[in-house]
Amino acid sequence: MKPRFLLAALLVLSATGQAFAQESSDVADLVKASGCLSCHSVTEKIVGPAFKDVAAKYANDADAVSSLAQSVKNGSRGKWGRVPMPPHASISNEDLTTLTTWVMSHKP
Numbered sequence: 001m002k003p004r005f006l007l008a009a010l011l012v013l014s015a016t017g018q019a020f021a022q023e024s025s026d027v028a029d030l031v032k033a034s035g036c037l038s039c040h041s042v043t044e045k046i047v048g049p050a051f052k053d054v055a056a057k058y059a060n061d062a063d064a065v066s067s068l069a070q071s072v073k074n075g076s077r078g079k080w081g082r083v084p085m086p087p088h089a090s091i092s093n094e095d096l097t098t099l100t101t102w103v104m105s106h107k108p
């Protein structure tokens, strides 16, 4: 009886663990694959602003996810400093929304 119970508990644990890992690594992979991390990090300013600072700046902006998606797609200049962000025209609108939803998830 006991080993079976353990086995069942392990199965449930590994199934839920996988679901979580899957979700966060999909976004992480997209952020990496899109090249964002060569200029950004979540917590530190590199070339571009820290994503947590972006999320804080637009925390009260209901359209932040879509307006930031446009910024990433078309490029951005003058909002954070003198270095512009180049356009990312080849990223699909769906991926852009996923990326900026993730950026905005770092709100304080």
Ligand code: HEC
Pocket (backbone or CB within 6 Å): 034, 035, 036, 037, 038, 039, 040, 047, 048, 049, 054, 067, 068, 071, 072, 076, 077, 078, 079, 080, 081, 082, 083, 084, 085, 086, 088, 091, 099, 100, 103
């Ligand atoms: C070549 C460096 C570089 C890359 C690559 C880059 N960024 Fe940026 N990013 C910047 C800079 C510099 C700024 C600040 C631009 C400004 O002052 O308007 C910025 C600003 C932003 C902003 C804030 C825009 C705003 O309207 O305030 C967001 C969101 C953002 N980046 C997300 C991304 C995402 C997502 C990616 C990956 C697809 C990415 N960035 C790739 C350099 C980069």
